[in-house]
Amino acid sequence: MSNLKTLDHAAAAEIFIKDEARTDWHDDTLWFVRQKRDKAVHGIAEWEQLREWASQIKNHTLSNLDNYLTAFEKQAEANGIKIHWAADALEHNQLMHKILKDNNISRIVKSKSMLTEECHLNDYLKKQGIEVVDTDLGERIVQLRDEAPSHIVLPAIHLKKQDVSETFHEHLHTEEGNNDPQYLTEAARQHLRNHFIQSELAITGVNFAIAETGGFVVCTNEGNADMGAHTAKIHVACMGIEKIIPKAEHLGVFLRLLARSATGQPITTYSSHFQKPRPGQEMHIIIVDNGRTKQLGRADFRNSLKCIRCAACFNTCPVYRRSGGHSYHTAVAGPIGSILNPNLDMKANADLPFASTLCGSCSNVCPVKIDIHEQLWKWRQVIVEEGYVKPEKKMAMKGMAWLFSNPKVYRWAGKSGRWFLRTMPFLGNNKLNVWYKQREMPEAPKQSFHDWYQQNKNK
Amino acid sequence: MKVGLFIPCYIDQFYPQVGIATYQLLKKLGCDVDYPENQTCCGQPMANSGFSALTGGCDKNFVANFDAYDYVVAPSGSCVLHIKEHLKDDKNPAKAQKIRNTIYELTEFLVDILKVEHLSSNFPYKVGFHTSCHGQRGLNLSSMTERVLPQFSKPEQLLQKVKGLQLSYPERKDECCGFGGTFCVFEEAVSVKMGKDRIEEHQKNEVDYITAGDVSCLMHLEGILKRQGSKVKAIHLAEILNHE
Numbered sequence: 125m126s127n128l129k130t131l132d133h134a135a136a137a138e139i140f141i142k143d144e145a146r147t148d149w150h151d152d153t154l155w156f157v158r159q160k161r162d163k164a165v166h167g168i169a170e171w172e173q174l175r176e177w178a179s180q181i182k183n184h185t186l187s188n189l190d191n192y193l194t195a196f197e198k199q200a201e202a203n204g205i206k207i208h209w210a211a212d213a214l215e216h217n218q219l220m221h222k223i224l225k226d227n228n229i230s231r232i233v234k235s236k237s238m239l240t241e242e243c244h245l246n247d248y249l250k251k252q253g254i255e256v257v258d259t260d261l262g263e264r265i266v267q268l269r270d271e272a273p274s275h276i277v278l279p280a281i282h283l284k285k286q287d288v289s290e291t292f293h294e295h296l297h298t299e300e301g302n303n304d305p306q307y308l309t310e311a312a313r314q315h316l317r318n319h320f321i322q323s324e325l326a327i328t329g330v331n332f333a334i335a336e337t338g339g340f341v342v343c344t345n346e347g348n349a350d351m352g353a354h355t356a357k358i359h360v361a362c363m364g365i366e367k368i369i370p371k372a373e374h375l376g377v378f379l380r381l382l383a384r385s386a387t388g389q390p391i392t393t394y395s396s397h398f399q400k401p402r403p404g405q406e407m408h409i410i411i412v413d414n415g416r417t418k419q420l421g422r423a424d425f426r427n428s429l430k431c432i433r434c435a436a437c438f439n440t441c442p443v444y445r446r447s448g449g450h451s452y453h454t455a456v457a458g459p460i461g462s463i464l465n466p467n468l469d470m471k472a473n474a475d476l477p478f479a480s481t482l483c484g485s486c487s488n489v490c491p492v493k494i495d496i497h498e499q500l501w502k503w504r505q506v507i508v509e510e511g512y513v514k515p516e517k518k519m520a521m522k523g524m525a526w527l528f529s530n531p532k533v534y535r536w537a538g539k540s541g542r543w544f545l546r547t548m549p550f551l552g553n554n555k556l557n558v559w560y561k562q563r564e565m566p567e568a569p570k571q572s573f574h575d576w577y578q579q580n581k582n583k
Numbered sequence: 584m585k586v587g588l589f590i591p592c593y594i595d596q597f598y599p600q601v602g603i604a605t606y607q608l609l610k611k612l613g614c615d616v617d618y619p620e621n622q623t624c625c626g627q628p629m630a631n632s633g634f635s636a637l638t639g640g641c642d643k644n645f646v647a648n649f650d651a652y653d654y655v656v657a658p659s660g661s662c663v664l665h666i667k668e669h670l671k672d673d674k675n676p677a678k679a680q681k682i683r684n685t686i687y688e689l690t691e692f693l694v695d696i697l698k699v700e701h702l703s704s705n706f707p708y709k710v711g712f713h714t715s716c717h718g719q720r721g722l723n724l725s726s727m728t729e730r731v732l733p734q735f736s737k738p739e740q741l742l743q744k745v746k747g748l749q750l751s752y753p754e755r756k757d758e759c760c761g762f763g764g765t766f767c768v769f770e771e772a773v774s775v776k777m778g779k780d781r782i783e784e785h786q787k788n789e790v791d792y793i794t795a796g797d798v799s800c801l802m803h804l805e806g807i808l809k810r811q812g813s814k815v816k817a818i819h820l821a822e823i824l825n826h827e
Contacts, residue, residue: 138772147776155755162728171731440729442759446776479770481763481777482631484720488729504633513633521634528592529640531621538596558768562775563806566597573595573602577618 130453132475137447151445153281158439160388161489168384177377179493182430185368186420192335192368193411199338200409203400210412213243216362219410220245220327221252223360227406229325233316235342235349236260237329238276238433239362239412241455245327256327257319259348261312268295274449276456277386277435282448316348326352330363330409331432332378336371339399340409343382343392350396360408361398365416366429378432381491385434419467424502428463430492435460437486437496443479452476459486463499466507474512477503538572586616587652589686591662591798592624598798604825605658605689611825612697616656619648627665631764635669646672646679654696655686658821660718660796663688667722688722689821690796694737699744706826707747710818711790712738713781713804714757715797724796728757738796738820745823753784760795762803778807785815792818 131139141147165171185192197207210216216239224232232249234240234256246256246267258267262279266272268291273279280288285303292298298311328349333340340361342349353359369378383389401407420426438444438458449457454465454473462476477500486496507513527534559565586609590602602618609616626641645666649655657663666686672679693699718724718738725736742750761767761777768774782804785793793808795801798819805817 134770134772137770141772141776144776151780165731168731442761442777443770443773446773446780478633478766479773481716481759481761481766481774483716483759483763485716485727485729485757485759488720488727501631504631505635508633509636517632518634521629521632521637525626525629525634525637525640528624528626529644531623531644534592534623558771559806561771562810563778563803564809565806566802569597569599571599573590573599573618574620576599576603577606577620581618 131451133447133451133453133479134475136451136453137443137479140448140451141446147446149284150282150448154439154445157278157387158436158489161385161436161439162388164384164388164390168380174377174381175491175493178381178432178491179430181369181374181377182492183427185370186366186426186429189365189368189420192370193365196333196335196338196368197411199335201338203338204407205338205400206406206408208408208410210410210414212414213412214248216243216410216412216414217245217248220360220362221249221254223358223408224249224254224325227325227358229358230254231319231322231324232256232327233259233319233323233325233348233352233356234327235329235344235352236263236279237327237362238456239329239364239414240327241273243362243412243414244455245362257316257323259316259319259346259352260344261309261316261346261348264312264316265291268292272450272455274457275435275438276433276458277438282450320348320351320355323352323356325358325360326356328353328359328361330361330367331382332369332375333363333367333409334370334372334375335368337399339372339397340367341375341379342396342398343379343394344396345387345389345393347394350394353396353398357404358406358408359398359401360410362410362412364412364414366431382432382434385436385489385491415468419464422467425463425467425499427494428460428467428496428499430494431460431464432492433460434491436489436491440485440489441480442483442485443481447479452479459496459500460494463494463496463503466503470507470510471512474507477501477507535572535574538574584615585651585653586614587649587655588616588618589622589625589649589655589657589662589666590618591657591659593802594658594798597802598819601658601798601819601821604819604821605656608689608821608825609656611703612693612699614697622648625662625665626669627662628764630665630669638669639671642671642679645670646675646682649682649686650678653685654692655682656689656692657686658689658796658819659798660688660715660722660724661799664717664721688718688724688796690718690738690741691722691724693824694740699741702741702744702824704744704824704826705746706823708791709749709751709789710742710792710794710823711751711753711785711788712742713753713760713785713793713795713800715795715800716757716759718796719757725757741824742794742820745826748823751785751788751790753781753788755784760800760804762799764799767803774803775807778803782807782811782813782815786813790815792816792823794818794820794823796820 626638
């Protein structure tokens with residue numbers, strides 16, 4: 125699986141960019157989605173008001189999470205749904221395994237759930253000899269290729285139709301070299317239909333769980349969550365604790381924001397409301413913490429839990445578009461992943477908050493107003509404080525801090541051969557001048573502004 | 584009104600002409616302006632790299648230099664934003680707070696405080712405007728394509744007063760150039776690719792110059808332009824506004 129970290133973001137991005145034509149294609153494809161989003165939101169006069177409401181509802185919910193979770197549990201149980209609590213990814217996977225074993229299940233379909241990606245459920249079950257069939261088209265494509273999704277809404281966005289054709293030829297025996305999207309999706313449709321019909325258990329994610337009703341909503345464009353849940357005799361929905369909203373009426377805010385932010389659609393094709401198991405069906409919900417309460421306890425980062433996984437921050441991020449999701453080596457990539465993942469494993473993900481220019485576009489598109497770029501800045505401080513930074517960088521920074529604290533030394537350094545040209549860290553503090561690889565150096569002027577001012581101030 | 588001119592370290596060292604243009608422009612517009620001579624750096628390079636704990640010396644020096652002014656003005660949105668958000672003085676918090684409240688990026692100072700109606704500038708060239716992120720999204724110098732809010736632009740308001748200037752924007756009006764402080768070396772590949780893509784869009788508009796409110800963006804873009812052997816030149820907004 126490519127979600128195991130082998131390279132840091134910068135190194136993986138450098139490899140990605142080597143194929144410049146493909147990088148341009150990736151960038152343009154995602155920019156197209158950003159433009160669709162712009163078009164959709166500029167048609168809503170009250171867009172900024174909706175974002176504010178969504179943010180406030182989520183803030184309120186996070187501050188009362190325990191109450192809303194227990195209210196949800198009570199109501200869902202009254203509706204006949206079985207609730208399970210998982211402290212971490214392993215417990216989530218074990219709970220799922222137990223449900224499968226208890227019911228002697230072997231045929232499983234799963235619609236898109238980033239939580240199960242985060243928990244590496246497929247890998248876990250594979251080790252127990254159990255295969256899960258992903259039914260979201262993009263997820264099925266990457267699953268057949270033994271890859272991780274590169275985007276939380278568009279899992280196979282890093283692949284071209286030619287790549288899909290090759291994968292389907294190998295696994296689904298489609299015609300070699302037939303790149304027609306209609307032909308390929310029809311092949312996927314037939315292939316997945318067989319799995320739906322035979323499935324005994326369907327796993328889905330949860331977009332919104334409603335404390336007031338004990339019901340939940342799953343949003344898909346392909347209807348695959350419904351296909352699974354309606355055919356299988358057991359439905360297991362997996363959700364992080366932050367998916368709770370207090371009331372059903374709040375869906376009126378979130379459903380309007382979600383699809384517009386994600387793909388520029390006014391609403392997802394299917395917004396499926398699940399309330400209780402149908403007669404003869406079993407319905408389970410696994411509610412997962414996996415680091416979320418720890419993040420809730422970090423004052424600077426708690427509001428990252430407002431995220432509704434729309435991926436607008438991915439599509440707008442100029443770094444993501446030019447480095448691809450796999451360079452983030454985590455289940456949730458992009459700007460939001462860069463503020464969520466250091467909480468899960470700070471050492472392994474210490475590179476991610478630095479994979480940004482802090483341009484701020486992510487915070488501007490976020491439908492729930494997470495201050496993403498400010499949290500990236502704050503994570504950098506935490507990561508340095510915790511010591512997950514190279515000693516050379518620390519030395520250079522200390523040297524610079526000393527220089528800038530001493531005006532006389534600073535001016536002397538400037539005069540003596542433009543010390544800056546060699547030592548400013550953004551010009552590369554090592555033998556190989558990284559700046560110069562693809563850029564000329566600024567020319568050293570005859571005099572600094574300071575010296576000009578001394579000569580000219582009284583003229 | 585006493586104005587303290589803040590010339591960020593890399594402008595002082597590499598682009599004195601931008602400092603000179605800013606100083607002359609403010610003088611022309613009737614400001615009582617000086618340049619406190621013991622200033623160095625705002626501390627942003629350290630803070631953005633995660634070392635804000637090391638910026639105490641910079642903060643102390645900054646407060647000592649700029650405490651006495653009614654306004655502090657700088658030709659850099661990025662450095663101004665850093666001071667606005669992070670300047671600290673543990674011994675005298677009120678002094679730091681006063682500076683945070685009265686520091687302005689050049690174009691917002693001209694538009695909001697001086698309320699400049701007329702400029703004697705003349706710059707008969709095709710100029711592409713690069714929107715620097717920290718000025719735009721941080722200091723709100725212009726509206727942003729992501730937000731559903733009324734459109735405006737303080738830098739454009741000024742550039743429209745320059746005789747002969749033909750202004751254009753790249754297709755992606757406010758995408759980052761990829762400089763990003765130390766990002767430009769630690770993420771060199773992405774940084775340069777972002778810069779190349781900005782330049783390509785400006786070149787489609789057949790511009791003579793690319794201008795911006797931040798020298799850091801321009802230094803990065805200029806480095807790529809020169810490597811490409813391009814005829815397009817980078818110039819700071821203050822140099823255009825001061826050009827007659």
